[in-house]
Amino acid sequence: MGQALSFFPAPADDETIYSACARFHQLAGRSNSESSSELLLGHAVGGSEIDLVSGLQHLQEASYGLIPCNLETLRQRSVLRAYLPFMSAARRRQVLTACSSSQSPLPIRAERGLTWSCSMLEHHLRACPECAAEHLQAGFAYWVTGHQLPGVWVCLRHRCALRSMCRRGHRNMTWATVAGAKFDVRPEPSRDLFAALCNISTCVEWLSAQPSVNLEVLLMQFRSRMRESGFSRSDVKVTDEELRQLHELMHLTIGSGIPHFAGYDKVNWIRLTVRDLRFAHPLHWAMLLAFSGDACEASLAQEYADAQARLPELELFEDPSVTRRACAPASLYKAMEQFERLEICAQRSSLRIGEVQRWLLRDPALAEHRKASEFKIKHRAATQCIEGALLHNPSLTRVGVLRRVPWAFRWLEAHDPELLGRLTPAPYGRQRTLFSSPSQSHPCAAPS
Ligand SMILES: [Zn+2]
Numbered sequence: 001m002g003q004a005l006s007f008f009p010a011p012a013d014d015e016t017i018y019s020a021c022a023r024f025h026q027l028a029g030r031s032n033s034e035s036s037s038e039l040l041l042g043h044a045v046g047g048s049e050i051d052l053v054s055g056l057q058h059l060q061e062a063s064y065g066l067i068p069c070n071l072e073t074l075r076q077r078s079v080l081r082a083y084l085p086f087m088s089a090a091r092r093r094q095v096l097t098a099c100s101s102s103q104s105p106l107p108i109r110a111e112r113g114l115t116w117s118c119s120m121l122e123h124h125l126r127a128c129p130e131c132a133a134e135h136l137q138a139g140f141a142y143w144v145t146g147h148q149l150p151g152v153w154v155c156l157r158h159r160c161a162l163r164s165m166c167r168r169g170h171r172n173m174t175w176a177t178v179a180g181a182k183f184d185v186r187p188e189p190s191r192d193l194f195a196a197l198c199n200i201s202t203c204v205e206w207l208s209a210q211p212s213v214n215l216e217v218l219l220m221q222f223r224s225r226m227r228e229s230g231f232s233r234s235d236v237k238v239t240d241e242e243l244r245q246l247h248e249l250m251h252l253t254i255g256s257g258i259p260h261f262a263g264y265d266k267v268n269w270i271r272l273t274v275r276d277l278r279f280a281h282p283l284h285w286a287m288l289l290a291f292s293g294d295a296c297e298a299s300l301a302q303e304y305a306d307a308q309a310r311l312p313e314l315e316l317f318e319d320p321s322v323t324r325r326a327c328a329p330a331s332l333y334k335a336m337e338q339f340e341r342l343e344i345c346a347q348r349s350s351l352r353i354g355e356v357q358r359w360l361l362r363d364p365a366l367a368e369h370r371k372a373s374e375f376k377i378k379h380r381a382a383t384q385c386i387e388g389a390l391l392h393n394p395s396l397t398r399v400g401v402l403r404r405v406p407w408a409f410r411w412l413e414a415h416d417p418e419l420l421g422r423l424t425p426a427p428y429g430r431q432r433t434l435f436s437s438p439s440q441s442h443p444c445a446a447p448s
Contacts, residue, residue, distance in 0.1 A: 005064075020142075238274060
């Protein structure tokens, strides 16, 4: 077990565990990286583990609890922020146990929560020059957690490319600091590449901020995005050919020069990610979202909520043999609230008329919704017609209203006679003999 150190500098809110340890090592004026690692983490190799966490229990004691040993710390201060949402609660507990331990040899990467990926074998240490200049003014330039996540190569706050520390040997135990690091020299990204990197970073951040993600919901969200961007013909199924075209666009934009994306030059990963949910990796999903539509946190959240609402709720069916039926897209539900004609509903929800008709058969709730919406639309239209006629000619009698807008009058007469009574002027004079009082259920008969 660790002992409290006489000095441990308070880490910044968005500083990684690695950075806080490097800060201690530097500010304490220590020269031996391995012995600092022993003091902080209970093992010697912390300086070489730029993206991993271990010895968290030891660090909690050494830091006077400034860095507590819990899942919140892993989210706040390590690349696991991107991986935890994809894990079950049980898996998260296992990962926390592995990260808490200082045992030697250390548990392997997968045990500490870093899912294997075809594309990236490690997370490079990255820093934003403008963030670093700001931090330096406050005393110490640190490694920002959000900049270390897989696939993040831009600072969304400063809209600039991140710089990546030159790769070092795996046995290099030195605690790397932003101020002391040697950075790779890379050409400035083109405008298209920069825009794509911003979109990917936004999607990585959005995914990482979720407490947990349901892959089936994410898949439904992806299919809707593909459909709405015109990549795919249906939001029920994405074909291999459609995935191949998406991959082509990704590859043309990203290329394979930037670390983390090198393995994405083969199309296989997309098919595996979409077809086999066990293949989930945060960067795969961020790429799929980033290239299939707008990357804006608010719309991503809205789409996810819409997709979640469409997922059949299994627990509602006690009998497991009951067929699970998916719901139609929320956009179609919304369109039906406003428009009666199927062609317009299809247009408004970016679907083909045939798809709308199929959804009406597949989703019984949609058919119900359509019936209720039709009633509301007609009710609204009839009310507006009568109000409009009276506004245009305030001296209209009830008969006058009937002659001016017969459809609206007859519809309300049949479906909401009470409202018709309130809207139309009370009958008087000769007409009193034609109409009964508005409080009765059928206030008016057709004029003879
Ligand atoms: Zn920045």
